[in-house]
Amino acid sequence: MKLVACVLLLSGFFLVLAALVLLTSFEQRSAFVGAGFAVEVLGLSLLTQSYRTIRKEHR
């Protein structure tokens, strides 16, 4: 789960970079940068969820 979350974070970042390189109009770029950012938020949520369980030795 943690690995998937980190892959999602990186994927979102590369989506943002791809939007900058491949697209030219401001509206398209904004939409794809927003989509990349949303993927990052998804990865961050997954990473947070994976650490939410409190291990017995930490109680």
Add this chain to the structure above:
Amino acid sequence: MNLELSLFSMMLIPFAAAGLALIHQGLGRSRSAAHAMLASLCALAVSAIVFVLIGSAWAGSAGAATHSFTLGGVHWDWLGAAPFFARGISFDGSDAAGLGRSLVLCLELLAVGLVAIIPLSAGTDRWRLGPICLSSALLGGVIFPIFAHWVWGAGWLAQLAGNFGISNFTDVGGAGTIQVVGGLVALSVAWIAGPRRGKYSDDGIPAAIPGHNIVQVLFGCLLALVGWIGLDAAASILFYGAGPQQVVGVVINALLSASAGCIAAVVVTRARYHKPDASLSANGWIAGLVAGSASCAMVSPESAIAIGVIAGVLSTYLIEIFELHLRVDDPGGAVSVHALAGIWGLLALGLFGHFPEGTRGAHILAQVVGISALLGFMLPLIHGGNLLLNRWSTYRVDDDGHWHGMDVRELGAGAYPEFVIHADEFVPR
């Protein structure tokens, strides 16, 4: 460039480190107070030494050698390529370019110490001294230099305008470069070290573990203000060419955003709990400073107040969300106050900054690209590095350490041996 003003401003920055160290140890337990202060010194020392030896080469500065490649017809400047051990910088006054580079080195050296101190807050009462030094070395040698180069060393984030026709990512006082990077390390450490023993019950209900010295926390806030003013002023002179008149605006904005953050937190906690909460109000003060630093030289005083108010309100709610719902035990609130308030500050620059008409959208887009680089690239790098270090040297202290406190466990003596009777109500017997 005003040499005297930039040097004087830089000399104020250590006050920010002193303030943060006092805040962290005051918000921890008394049995870990000496450990917290020593950890601050060690983190600052290790990160500074490693930064000069290795990190400064990769951080680089505008006009210095860089590692770069061309992809998609775009020149990507991703890492500095200056000589190691700061050998490319002369301190004898023989060349004019050397003066600028030595000033950048000095500012980044002071900044990396701040970055290294921020995560200590999230690891209070359980993060061991050895791993703290290792993590600080990673921070000073690799993590901070990469993002500092991207933003302050004329890296790809500082070239978005030339390469993509939007606007350059802007971070005047280091809200992203210093605060968000430090806050993300704090999040990684809080995840890896886990919560303090006794913090959460079997059904996940958190116990309140109050800080042991709120007076030092509040005094730390005042010290931090002095340091932040120096940091914002020095960075705006060195990286954005601010003159003396703009520096006056920087000082005013820093004080206003901190004040607004603190007052907002006082009002919110008064409304929610019927009495103002001193530690959350202190966090609101720091959140205001953090959020205001991104745009300190580029917004009006009323915008600085608005940025501070939103940061102060956000920090009080986010600290609760992290503790109650996400189960992140962050005694000093570093994740909320540094990482999230810093992200708000970066975005606020796009929303409130003074820009030519019709370019605001491009500035907001550039700021979002910078924030996505922090979350999408820097966070996995930081967390991966800390997970590897944790395998080599375990971050979390053993159960004896929780029981006796970090002072006795790691230093052999308590901070207040004659005056404090330890209360053990937070540690299950």
